[in-house]
Amino acid sequence: MDIQQAQPNPPAAASDKRRVRVEKSLQRRHRAERRFRFIGMSAVVFGLGMVALLFISILAKGLPAFWQATVVTEVYFDPEIIRVDPRPVAQPGESPAQLREREMAWQTQVTMVNWNRILEDSLIAHLPEAASARPRVRQLVTSGERFKLRDMVVENPGLIGQRAQLKLLADANVDVWLKGNIDRSLPDAQQQLPPEVRAWADQLYERGVIQMRFSTTLFVNPDSRGSLASAGLAGAFVGSLYMMLIVILLAVPVGVASAVYLEEFAPRNRFTDLIEVNINNLAAVPSIIFGLLGAAVFINWFGMPLSAPIVGGLVLSLMTLPTVIIATRSTLKAIPPSIRQAALGIGASKVQTILHHVLPLALPGILTGAIIGVAQAIGETAPLLLIGMSAFVAAIPGTPFDQSTALPVQIYLWQGNELRNFFEARTSAAIIVLLALMLSLNAFAIWLRKRFEKRW
Structure with missing residues (x-):
């Protein structure tokens, strides 16, 4: 009996304590693993969320710019206004330099035409009440469109005396007004357009004369300071x-x-x-x-x-x-x-x-x-x-x-x-x-x- 008492088996209580310590250690490791996974997943979600927020912000602001206010109207190339000589043609015995000189003189003559008057007449056809305010009517269309008319006649002089259905870019301020990018409740002194021009823009937009069309100008035009609506990339x-x-x-x-x-x-x-x-x-x-x-x-x-x-x-x-x-x-x-x-x-x-x-x-x-x-x-x-x-x-x-x-x-x-x-x-x-x-x-x-x- 004394020998058996001198070499006892390990008590059950010590074994239970070790098992409890191991279980607690495993629980701590599992909790730490879950925390690590949660932190990692949170970081990924936060990063993706910030990227998504960036793209959403850019798209929300940038996509409307791909559509631009455009005046769809019929333009009459009035020969009473476009008073130019016939385009030069090569004469017998004429050198290329001489023909080029006469061509440049003819293009200068075309440039001197009052193209703003052509634009005004095409807009007044839709706004008869604006006949007495021609300079104001001109503010509906960006200034660079008169050069578009000039280039069309230089390329094809046969347009003189003809009518053509054209898409003319509205002025940048008109585009801002129609898209609601400026507070309409501001007083006239803080508006970028006179009251009558704003009213004409709304009127033409309701009639469908001014439309929001996809802007190819953004892709085919270079930058511009004189005609902001024509600025491109x-x-x-x-x-x-x-x-x-x-x-x-x-x-x-x-x-x-x-x-x-x-x-x-x-x-x-x-x-x-x-x-x-x-x-x-x-x-x-x-x-x-x-x-x-x-x-x-x-x-x-x-x-x-x-x-x-x-x-x-x-x-x-x-x-x-x-x-x-x-x-x-x-x-x-x-x-x-x-x-x-x-x-x-x-x-x-x-x-x-x-x-x-x-x-x-x-x-x-x-x-x-x-x-x-x-x-x-x-x-x-x-x-x-x-x-x-x-x-x-x-x-x-x-x-x-x-x-x-x-x-x-x-x-x-x-x-x-x-x-x-x-x-x-x-x-x-x-x-x-x-x-x-x-x-x-x-x-x-x-x-x-x-x-x-x-x-x-």
């Missing part, structure tokens, strides 16, 4: 395309070649380590520094034209190079060493191994990194402001050396326009266009990755 869009093309032709080949050399051929020493450190540091340099570099080097030293896509493309290429190099090197590192060893083992040279085996497998990642880098560069504004691309340019650039602006800069300029009621929506519309371009590039990168992806 064509010049900025073409300028951005030129810069994107320059970035693709310069930054992508140079960046990929640099990454291939550093990753596959460069010896491992202090010099290459210094290069890698500087590439990583360049990726973190603020974009405005590249703008200062571009203004100092490309414009002041090399004498390149101010506010030209060629300079903007070069600056953005410098910005994009570190991103392309880092993305390409990461992709090359992800290729298994066995691919290289197998190629070398069957007698391929180092160059053949890289060109025929490594690069094809790395192509999806390289293309993805390059396109994302280009898309990021297209959205930059600060470096473009420093090289003069904030200048007002009322023409679509024909070459990368012509003066131009870019989509981000155009957004910046419109946001600061004094006619906020009109350009606030137009600014959001320009943001939609820029986001659509960038999302298209990102979607294209995803498609390329899936298209060229290979498994090993």
